[in-house]
Amino acid sequence: MNSGEAFGMLGREAVYRAIFTRRDIRSQFLPEPIEDEVLARLLMAAHHAPSVGYMQPWNFIIIRDMARRRQVRDLFLAARQQELPRIAEERQALYRTLKLEGICESALNLVVTCDRQRSQNSPLGRSHNPQMDLYSTVCAVQNFWLAARAEDIGVGWVSILDREALKRLLDIPEHVEPVAYLCVGPVSAFAAQPELETKGWGKRLPLSDLIMSETYAGAGEHSLKKVADEATNRGAFTAGS
Amino acid sequence: MNSGEAFGMLGREAVYRAIFTRRDIRSQFLPEPIEDEVLARLLMAAHHAPSVGYMQPWNFIIIRDMARRRQVRDLFLAARQQELPRIAEERQALYRTLKLEGICESALNLVVTCDRQRSQNSPLGRSHNPQMDLYSTVCAVQNFWLAARAEDIGVGWVSILDREALKRLLDIPEHVEPVAYLCVGPVSAFAAQPELETKGWGKRLPLSDLIMSETYAGAGEHSLKKVADEATNRGAFTAGS
Numbered sequence: 158m159n160s161g162e163a164f165g166m167l168g169r170e171a172v173y174r175a176i177f178t179r180r181d182i183r184s185q186f187l188p189e190p191i192e193d194e195v196l197a198r199l200l201m202a203a204h205h206a207p208s209v210g211y212m213q214p215w216n217f218i219i220i221r222d223m224a225r226r227r228q229v230r231d232l233f234l235a236a237r238q239q240e241l242p243r244i245a246e247e248r249q250a251l252y253r254t255l256k257l258e259g260i261c262e263s264a265l266n267l268v269v270t271c272d273r274q275r276s277q278n279s280p281l282g283r284s285h286n287p288q289m290d291l292y293s294t295v296c297a298v299q300n301f302w303l304a305a306r307a308e309d310i311g312v313g314w315v316s317i318l319d320r321e322a323l324k325r326l327l328d329i330p331e332h333v334e335p336v337a338y339l340c341v342g343p344v345s346a347f348a349a350q351p352e353l354e355t356k357g358w359g360k361r362l363p364l365s366d367l368i369m370s371e372t373y374a375g376a377g378e379h380s381l382k383k384v385a386d387e388a389t390n391r392g393a394f395t396a397g398s
Numbered sequence: 399m400n401s402g403e404a405f406g407m408l409g410r411e412a413v414y415r416a417i418f419t420r421r422d423i424r425s426q427f428l429p430e431p432i433e434d435e436v437l438a439r440l441l442m443a444a445h446h447a448p449s450v451g452y453m454q455p456w457n458f459i460i461i462r463d464m465a466r467r468r469q470v471r472d473l474f475l476a477a478r479q480q481e482l483p484r485i486a487e488e489r490q491a492l493y494r495t496l497k498l499e500g501i502c503e504s505a506l507n508l509v510v511t512c513d514r515q516r517s518q519n520s521p522l523g524r525s526h527n528p529q530m531d532l533y534s535t536v537c538a539v540q541n542f543w544l545a546a547r548a549e550d551i552g553v554g555w556v557s558i559l560d561r562e563a564l565k566r567l568l569d570i571p572e573h574v575e576p577v578a579y580l581c582v583g584p585v586s587a588f589a590a591q592p593e594l595e596t597k598g599w600g601k602r603l604p605l606s607d608l609i610m611s612e613t614y615a616g617a618g619e620h621s622l623k624k625v626a627d628e629a630t631n632r633g634a635f636t637a638g639s
Contacts, residue, residue: 163550164412164415164416164547164548164549164550167408167412168411168412168415168416168548169412169548169549170409171405171408171409171410171412171413172412172413172416172544172545172547172548173439173443173545173548174405174409175405175409175413176443176446176541176544176545177443177446179446179448181448193621193622193625194625194629196622197605197622197625197626197629198414198629200605200608200609200626201605201626201629201630201634202414202417202418204602204603204605204608205417205418205420206540207420207422207540207543207555209557210594210599210600211592211594211595211599211600212600213600213602213603213608215608216608216609216610216614217608217609217610218610218611218612218613218614218616219609219610219611219612219619219622220612221612222612225612236525236526239525239526240521240522240523240525240526243521243525244520244521244522245520248520252520252522255522257523270614276600279485279486279489279493280481280484280485281481281485281493281496281599282481282498282557282558283557284477284480284481284484284558285477285480285481285557285558285559285560285561286557286559286561288529288532289557291529291533292532292533292536292539292577292578295533295536295537295540296536296539296540296543298533298537299447299448299536299537299540299541300417300540300544302448302537303413303417303541303544304413304414304417306405306413307405307409307410307413307414308405308410309404309405314448316450316523316524316526316527316530317523317525317526318526318527319526320526320527327612327613327614328613328614328615328616329613329614330614333614336533337533351452353451353452354452358451358452358522359451359452359453359454359517361445361454362445362454364438364441364442364445367441367445367454367456367457367458368441368457368458368460369457369458369459369460370459370460371459371460371461371462371463371466371568372459372568372569372570373457373459373511373568373569373570373571373574374569375459375569378460380434381434381437381438381460384434384435384438385438385441385442388435388438388439388442389442393442
């Protein structure tokens with residue numbers, strides 16, 4: 158395959174299908190392992206993310222040990238208790254019913270970290286935005302997630318964790334940031350809608366409301382917004398392709 | 399299409415192809431427009447990124463006006479001058495030869511922003527990691543980038559910009575963060591390798607060196623690392639699929 162060759166309609170549809178049917182998985186993990194061949198492909202997809210100044214700041218910690226996972230789950234439970242009072246009172250009952258992690262049910266856990274000192278002698282592109290290395294690492298997470306969808310492997314991102322406690326638990330040094338804690342494994346299904354939508358936590362915003370022209374809140378782009386609304390209305394962007 | 403249906407080998411290969419042949423484009427932009435239908439699809443791909451607590455914190459500012467783009471390019475030129483002294487002395491000559499933006503040559507520019515106050519009354523998942531809204535926005539950028547690759551549209555991320563100056567230029571309010579400044583448009587080619595590799599700025603690290611087991615720097619995962627090395631050696635992860 159020549160990388161310059163046009164993509165073709167079938168390939169394009171597959172990429173959109175991965176994007177539109179990717180889900181944040183918490184409840185559907187199966188007690189089945191992931192083959193090394195598949196996991197290596199997913200990690201290689203992550204490793205092909207764009208990175209500022211080509212610094213490739215990421216590492217991948219694979220956690221299989223169940224005792225360690227239970228410790229992480231305890232961190233999650235404590236963090237969720239701490240977060241609860243910050244949620245609007247009328248939504249706290251709903252918040253309590255949400256399943257927000259699959260730490261012990263998934264095939265494995267994966268921590269994607271960012272080494273903030275990598276290539277520090279030539280920080281191309283990080284002088285004006287020191288967060289760029291973290292953003293590169295997030296691009297790696299999203300590559301992993303989409304490749305996983307294409308392998309029918311589920312991924313869930315657990316953000317309700319005390320990062321300092323997690324760093325101590327995993328011996329992560331000071332200069333390394335744990336960017337994402339992921340639960341990864343085979344699943345019984347990919348739901349048609351995000352779970353937070355099904356459960357009534359939120360709705361997808363209309364795309365055309367998010368488009369601005371030339372400046373922040375700038376009106377314009379009427380033709381583009383019309384096309385976006387029409388495509389949304391005919392369901393072009395849902396699970397169907 | 400049922401979203402629960404297995405992906406199939408051809409679809410999987412297309413997703414990996416988008417991931418492995420995506421490039422950060424600076425030099426190959428063509429003086430051609432993007433159709434509204436294509437741009438709407440790319441933005442809808444971005445809008446289907448995962449977001450913490452389903453907050454969808456992103457907005458999309460489309461910049462076409464050439465006078466404004468020249469002002470942004472001036473910001474880039476000033477920022478590059480400021481960054482130069484931070485680059486190791488023996489690499490400064492190489493740094494100067496790198497083309498690091500396509501602001502005025504691309505069909506359009508796109509700023510992906512993060513509204514840090516959206517859903518502030520129920521910050522699910524942001525109590526312990528206040529950066530999660532920024533990370534969600536980066537996931538949207540990566541969705542956009544991969545969908546663009548599948549549409550044969552090039553994308554380049556310009557990180558060498560003074561964000562405060564950019565905010566003033568685009569009337570971006572205090573509570574909104576410009577996460578990514580992207581140059582977007584049809585291109586003449588997607589290079590086989592990242593430009594920073596071809597030009598000798600850096601090399602791709604061996605994946606197996608980045609894999610850790612159970613804790614940071616933890617040894618183990620020998621079987622997985624062997625599979626990753628073998629696949630790398632037979633070129634399974636390069637432009638060819």
